[in-house]
Amino acid sequence: MFVTVLLLLVTLCAQRGNGEERAEAQRPGHVSVVIVGGTGDLAKKYLWQGFFELYVNQVSSGNTFSFYGGGLSPADTATPVLFEILKAVSCSRDVSQERCALLKEQYLRLAQYRQLKTLEDYQNLAKHIEQELQQEGITEAGRLFYLSVPAFAYADISEKINNSCRPTNGAWLRVVLEKPFGHDFRSAQVLASQLGSSLKDEDMYRIDHYLGKQVVAKILPFRIENKKFLDPIWNKHHIERVEINHMTEVMTLLTMRLPMNLSSSEEVLQNKLQIFSSMLPLGRSQAVVGQYQAYNTAVQQELNKTKDHVSLTPTFAAVLAHIDDAQYEGVPILLISGKMLDERVGYARILFKNDIFCLQNHNSVHCKPKQVVFYFGHGKLQYPAILVSKNLFKPVLMDGEWKEVTEHRDVNILGLPISDYYVQTPTEQREAYSELISHIFAGRKDSFISTENLLASWGLWTPLLNSLANSFPRIYPGGADNGDLLDIRVKGKDIGYNSEVVILSPDQMGGMSTNGFQVMQGKFRGADMVSAWAEELVERLAADIQEAAEAAVNEGGVFHLALSGGATPLALFHRLALHHFSFPWRNTHVWMVDERCVPLTELDSNFHSMYDHLLQHVRIPYYNIHPMPVQLNHRLCVEEDGGALLYEKEVSKFVNGSSFHFVLLGVGYDSHTASLFPGSRVDELGESLVAFTESPVKPHQRMSLTFSAINRARTVALLVMGKGKHELITQLSRVKDNPGKWPVTGVKPADGRLVWYIDYDALLG
DSSP states (O other): OOHHHHHHHTTOOOOOOSSSOOOOOOOEEEEEEEEETTTHHHIIIIIIHHHHHHHHTTTTTTTTTEEEESSOOOHHHHHHHHHHHHHHHOTTSSSHHHHHHHHHHHHHEEEEEEEOSSHHHHHHHHHHHHHHHHTTOOOOEEEEEEEEEEEGHHHHHHHHHHHHHHOOOOOOOEEEEOOOOOEEESHHHHHHHHHHOOOOOGGGEOOOGGGGGGGHTTHHHHHHHHHHTTTTTTSSSTTTEEEEESOOOHHHHHHSHHHHHHTHHHHHHHHHHHHHHOOOOOOOGGGEEEEEEEEEHHHHHTTOOOOOOOOOSSEEHHHEEOOOOSTTTTTTTEEEESOOSOOOOOEEEEEEEEOOSSSOTTTOOGGSSSEEEEEEEETTOOOOEEETTTOOOOEEEEETTEEEEEEOOOEEETTTTGGGGEEEEEEEEOHHHHHHHHHHHHOOOOOOOHHHHHHHHHHHHHHHHTTTTOOOOOOEOOGGGTTTTTTTETTTTTEESSOOOOOOOOTTTOOOOGGGEEEEEEEEEEEEEEEOOOOHHHHHHHHHHHHHHHHHHHHHHOEEEEEEESTTTTHHHHHHHOOTTOGGGGGGEEEESSSSSSSSTTTTTHHHHHHHTTTGGGGOGGGOHHHHHOOTTTTOGGGGGGGHHHHHHHHHHHHHHOOEEEEEEEEEEEEEOOTOOTTGGGGTTTTOSSSEEEEESSEEEEEEEEEEHHHTTTEEEEESSSGGGGHHHHTTTTTTOOOOTTTGGGGOOOSSSEEEEEHHHHOOO
């Protein structure tokens, strides 16, 4: 399954100290290890290897082991699969080939597969373990269950373990749970409650493999060891920004108050919770999301969905966070995570302000970026490291498990050649899962996620996730072809994409046709833009209109909607009539943007079309419908009859400040909008809200809202659809404002919002 990228950002905080805290000494004895989901991908790639390394390290410690791979499949089909996995485990370089072969043979003899599907299966497993203990005459140390299964199965399996597999006589029980731990605050709370009914806090080990990475574990020790250098500059006066690729945990380790006692996991936890309580709320303006081009196709194939299935799941997210305290006030913290980017790398960077300006020697070390980089691995460097730019300070070399790197490859890391850094790296690189498995065995809780931290983190992220629920991610092709599509701009406490118009060429799409697109969001002519295939675009526009209606009714009890005529909005009318049964029509007043000077009963009438396709199908009071009075005194659009002035007075009477809540406009091939055409003397209309205009095509006479009326609206939507409009959209993306020549460029809401709704045919041709 694809992992929602926002859940990567929401990767939660753990209750941990510096990695040096040790659990109380535990008695040696027999340990039963059960991997539920023992033939799955995670078990195959990491878990069996990690437990083999544990076995190798403990083989002479007085502990004995049994290993069980559990799953839903029958034993006769799953056992061969399990043993193929076990044969692939490997030893470290310091173990001889002969000893490695012997250890692997012993490991295979100690392992077996058991079907774990029903309560009876778990009861039989418990009986088997107890019989083995009795037959061998050995003391039980504990039982370790690793749940490498989807989170929805946790509660049921935990209940079975508690009811049938909990050890006695002082032996311990440890149940390991993989993320995600819920999908929002409420679901995390429910899951925590369900697990709490079967397991004690000391039984549970919520795991995130990033917490086992060596560089992450050394962030706090590094800050303490280099306290005399960092204390004067670790604040808002010197930090320009913080960038974190992947997880919230790193943010708390970088920004929390240093504990008096680093080995006290409780003090570390409380300091982290203090950071959460100081975070400014996260909303829609603090995030951007994206989705790589091929994602929808992959989802359709994986989930057996039809080609019209649309997933809005982001595969890229950037979030701008701020901490509301004296030390970090105003410091932007960028949390970034994504798939199919140019480079797979995890890092955290603290970039410091540089007040030195080199007038001539721009290559001087003094003018280069001042930064501390915690490099988790992968990427160009290929090994985990802590890097400090040489124009900042020389860091203290940490314990004997770390070494200084003096010979460098020719690579650049975040704007500096590697030779411009002091570099420290672990003397021996260890895989994160192996590290965490050793901590679980030792009973160390400092590398795992506590319930308090779990809920505090979800409390921060859930409002943001809710605000993004209906957001359309920006489409990007993936890899180096992304170019500057995902570049972001920080403005105060808000974040947005730097580029406005989002149009990908076939080359950027890897040769794929535009049929692969679903929805994208960006900017057009400086205003918001939503683009999708026609059907999805109409669905989005209808939903946005209903959202605006409900907000207006909640605020003032009434919603004023002005609709254009023509063929373009017909699909929208059908959508509103047939799918939006909860639309607040009884509180809605429908107005005309423009009307042809024909009797309202004729097919050419905009009102006739609107009534035929929308109004007769919804429960709107007749007195809430406001057709334009183009026919007075048995005459059509005669200036002396005062129809335009009459409609203007009606608008002024019913609409507060003559400001419609929502105005829907179309755009003609000649860029006209409403009935405001090229060559019209729109500047002569002054502050009039309604005017008679002339069309170059029959019927020539029209009545129309003016720019003065349109630009008073709270929201103006410009709907552009069809391949025939592609050339127009291309021209409009280049021209300056000139309402006389390009009338639609005169649409500029004074205090409201303009949104372009452009389908892919019009946008991409």
